[in-house]
Amino acid sequence: xxxxxxxxxxxxxxxxxxxxxxxxxxxxxxxxxxxxxxxxxxxxxxxxxxxxxxxxxxxxxxxxxxxxxxxxxxxxxxxxxxxxxxxxxxxxxxxxxxxxxxxxxxxxxxxxxxxxxxxxxxxxxxxxxxxxxxxxxxxxxxxxxxxxxxxx
Amino acid sequence: xxxxxxxxxxxxxxxxxxxxxxxxxxxxxxxxxxxxxxxxxxxxxxxxxxxxxxxxxxxxxxxxxxxxxxxxxxxxxxxxxxxxxxxxxxxxxxxxxxxxxxxxxxxxxxxxxxxxxxxxxxxxxxxxxxxxxxxxxxxxxxxxxxxxxxxxxxxxxxxxxxxxxxxxxxxxxxxxxxxxxxxxxxxxxxxxxxxxxxxxxxxxxxxxxxxxxxxxxxxxxxxxxxxxxxxxxxxxxxxxxxxxxxxxxxxxxxxxxxxxxxxxxxxxxxxxxxxxxxxxxxxxxxxxxxxxxxxxxxxxxxxxxxxxxxxxx
Numbered sequence: 001x002x003x004x005x006x007x008x009x010x011x012x013x014x015x016x017x018x019x020x021x022x023x024x025x026x027x028x029x030x031x032x033x034x035x036x037x038x039x040x041x042x043x044x045x046x047x048x049x050x051x052x053x054x055x056x057x058x059x060x061x062x063x064x065x066x067x068x069x070x071x072x073x074x075x076x077x078x079x080x081x082x083x084x085x086x087x088x089x090x091x092x093x094x095x096x097x098x099x100x101x102x103x104x105x106x107x108x109x110x111x112x113x114x115x116x117x118x119x120x121x122x123x124x125x126x127x128x129x130x131x132x133x134x135x136x137x138x139x140x141x142x143x144x145x146x147x148x149x150x151x152x
Numbered sequence: 153x154x155x156x157x158x159x160x161x162x163x164x165x166x167x168x169x170x171x172x173x174x175x176x177x178x179x180x181x182x183x184x185x186x187x188x189x190x191x192x193x194x195x196x197x198x199x200x201x202x203x204x205x206x207x208x209x210x211x212x213x214x215x216x217x218x219x220x221x222x223x224x225x226x227x228x229x230x231x232x233x234x235x236x237x238x239x240x241x242x243x244x245x246x247x248x249x250x251x252x253x254x255x256x257x258x259x260x261x262x263x264x265x266x267x268x269x270x271x272x273x274x275x276x277x278x279x280x281x282x283x284x285x286x287x288x289x290x291x292x293x294x295x296x297x298x299x300x301x302x303x304x305x306x307x308x309x310x311x312x313x314x315x316x317x318x319x320x321x322x323x324x325x326x327x328x329x330x331x332x333x334x335x336x337x338x339x340x341x342x343x344x345x346x347x348x349x350x351x352x353x354x355x356x357x358x359x360x361x362x363x364x365x366x367x368x369x370x371x372x373x374x375x376x377x378x379x380x381x382x383x384x385x386x387x388x389x390x391x392x393x394x395x396x397x398x399x400x401x402x403x404x405x406x407x408x409x410x411x412x413x414x415x416x417x418x419x420x421x422x423x424x425x426x427x428x429x430x431x432x433x434x435x436x437x438x439x440x441x442x443x444x445x446x447x448x449x450x451x452x453x454x455x456x457x458x459x460x461x462x463x464x465x
Contacts, residue, residue, distance in 0.1 A: 045435065069431075070427075136421070151233070
């Protein structure tokens, strides 16, 4: 089992979870609240989502202009970073605007420009992306109707 | 004929639902119900002659007891599944009721004097015995009680397949009552032997029709569940998306880096991964997705929109 699979399993992520349940499970694994919001701030075009770790909570930001699927995937990727609890960052606070970096301890991002990353950050990024796909399977997995569960 | 049809449907359903019953605990009650029903129908002798089966049990008509016990167990599990599904509280839930019913039936059956050798019409042949009458009446009214209980507990939740189950149960109850009536007529000799004989098979059609309706209700849910599990729509969407992906790959060459986590068993998962991949490429190479392809991508993306539940836009 690789680190991504292990992180998902350790967080108790189950197929058929709703978004709210997943959000709660990741926050529980993190140990602090996680807020999620769209942002209109200037962030590099190849960054599709980011997590700002603050003193007592984390804030996940996604691009307001992205559609539900893509912004959802960026959030799942950030959930992946949180679950991995890694210290390897693909972007530093300087890569984002001053308004966003206020009070930020650490930053994780979903970066598409993989060539610019150092090898360790690349490994972390790939693991977070793998988690994002695993989480997508959990939330978009087949939901059985009550009839199917009892008579299917 | 209606009994053979019932046997064929129950057998098909039992085999079809075996994998899901092994995987998913909640489906087991109805699977056990069809299993017990299958065993009960099997004793009618359509596959192996009833005489041969009874001979294997000692040739004293214990096959009749086995048939009736399985029938009772079948209706018990069906009622149990309905109770779990509807979340209704129901009164005859205790296994003691089942054990009491089966225990009483067995004691009465064993109390029938001179059960003799194998007889396909065992009950009719021994109906003058009080033990036989009591045994057969308690058995058939026990099934009727379970079916009525099933209808009663879902009376305020009538929707979708429950309507079929209630209809089937109600018709089966009519069959049970017809049988109880025949048993009383025959035992007490009301109207003479000929009159009772004329009503001997009154219960067969409604009882098996009701059973077939219940079984078809379960079968309908099981079948539609398997068809939707094939994800035929997603397979088609996936093929369209992969055509776009292939074209983009050809255009981008070495820049087309896949970030797809796989492998994927479900077409929907594969479609999701392909959509993310296409959007990644679009961010890096804004012109790579053609105008016509956006429609396909948008339509497929729209199915994954539940994120709005947690993100305040």
